Amino acid sequence: MQSEVDLQMEREAGEAEAASESAERLASLLTLSYEPMLVWRLDGSIEFWNAGAERLYGFSPREAVGHSSHSLLQTKFPIDLAELRARLRSDRHWSGELRHVRKNGDEVIVDSRMQLLGGDTVLEVNRDITEVKALVATQATLLRDHLATAAKFEALFNQSGLFAGIMDLQGRLQEVNKLAVDWCGYTREQVLGRPFWETPWWRGSEEMQARIRLATDQAAAGLVFREELRYWLADGTERVVDFAMHPVRDQSGAIMLLYPTGIDVTDRKRIEVALRRERMNRLGTGLRDRWQWRQRCGQPRRDGYSSECPAATAGAWTGDRVQRARHHRLLRSNANPVHRSINDERRAELGHGYRRVRL
Numbered sequence: 001m002q003s004e005v006d007l008q009m010e011r012e013a014g015e016a017e018a019a020s021e022s023a024e025r026l027a028s029l030l031t032l033s034y035e036p037m038l039v040w041r042l043d044g045s046i047e048f049w050n051a052g053a054e055r056l057y058g059f060s061p062r063e064a065v066g067h068s069s070h071s072l073l074q075t076k077f078p079i080d081l082a083e084l085r086a087r088l089r090s091d092r093h094w095s096g097e098l099r100h101v102r103k104n105g106d107e108v109i110v111d112s113r114m115q116l117l118g119g120d121t122v123l124e125v126n127r128d129i130t131e132v133k134a135l136v137a138t139q140a141t142l143l144r145d146h147l148a149t150a151a152k153f154e155a156l157f158n159q160s161g162l163f164a165g166i167m168d169l170q171g172r173l174q175e176v177n178k179l180a181v182d183w184c185g186y187t188r189e190q191v192l193g194r195p196f197w198e199t200p201w202w203r204g205s206e207e208m209q210a211r212i213r214l215a216t217d218q219a220a221a222g223l224v225f226r227e228e229l230r231y232w233l234a235d236g237t238e239r240v241v242d243f244a245m246h247p248v249r250d251q252s253g254a255i256m257l258l259y260p261t262g263i264d265v266t267d268r269k270r271i272e273v274a275l276r277r278e279r280m281n282r283l284g285t286g287l288r289d290r291w292q293w294r295q296r297c298g299q300p301r302r303d304g305y306s307s308e309c310p311a312a313t314a315g316a317w318t319g320d321r322v323q324r325a326r327h328h329r330l331l332r333s334n335a336n337p338v339h340r341s342i343n344d345e346r347r348a349e350l351g352h353g354y355r356r357v358r359l
Contacts, residue, residue, distance in 0.1 A: 033129065034052050038115060038122055049061040058104055078096065093113075093114060095111075169257070172196070208229055228242055240266045
């Protein structure tokens with residue numbers, strides 16, 4: 001009987017010793033843990049202060065234990081301290097953000113977890129989130145700046161009075177402003193995500209599609225393309241656009257995207273053509289009148305008089321051939337601008353396939 005009691009006592013002693021060793025290992029782990037941990041009583045005095053807390057706050061265990069944690073760390077609570085204690089007693093746990101002051105005076109923000117272990121003892125585990133909060137604040141600032149910039153860009157993009165779009169370097173249209181689709185009678189679904197040269201604006205001409213391909217390649221290579229091109233509205237109307245495509249670079253100079261723009265110049269071109277034709281008609285009429293005048297002046301009467309052309313009569317009366325030569329040079333100088341205007345008109349109508357006429 002005695003032996004059984006002894007054996008029982010030995011087992012209990014062994015279990016107690018094992019439990020004590022386990023508790024010591026646990027206490028050692030808590031002491032050496034990188035996570036800042038402290039144990040304090042609800043009255044505020046610190047009973048345990050591990051190495052993680054020392055690394056974070058700069059206070060050694062000797063400096064911390066026995067002091068009020070809230071006074072030592074100058075804690076700023078999101079709620080009143082009395083309410084915090086009431087929640088710990090009722091819920092036995094609390095979590096939230098706290099602001100502490102390190103030994104060197106720097107403020108630190110921590111994500112705090114508190115648990116009421118027993119009696120009035122509280123285990124507090126803190127995680128430093130100061131840099132995370134700063135990063136979040138920076139990102140929020142950048143986001144606000146980005147949204148403000150985006151709003152300005154959108155205003156310029158949609159209210160500039162230009163056709164405008166955004167393309168990737170492969171030529172696919174990623175974005176388009178309202179004017180380019182609404183005024184032309186198309187929808188965004190008809191144009192976005194397609195190679196720009198395959199969009200319906202250029203459907204009426206393979207030549208125009210080839211020019212857009214060339215513009216894309218040129219802009220992707222870092223060069224600006226600009227040219228007057230024909231394009232088509234949804235109802236089939238052909239019009240003329242002053243078209244340009246620019247490369248857009250990032251801060252390092254690398255090309256990020258392509259920026260095609262255009263302004264409709266159809267009405268302006270029509271007015272220019274009408275003005276050229278009117279000018280050509282006026283100059284042609286003047287040429288005809290001067291030629292007739294020359295013919296009359298070149299045929300004086302046999303007696304040296306000409307009632308139709310006093311200048312020719314004077315030339316015939318004096319027999320001055322120099323005067324006649326001056327008349328011919330004058331006629332030729334007046335005719336040259338007319339011929340040049342006619343050639344310019346033909347060149348505008350024929351496009352690039354022309355040969356200059358030298359007078």
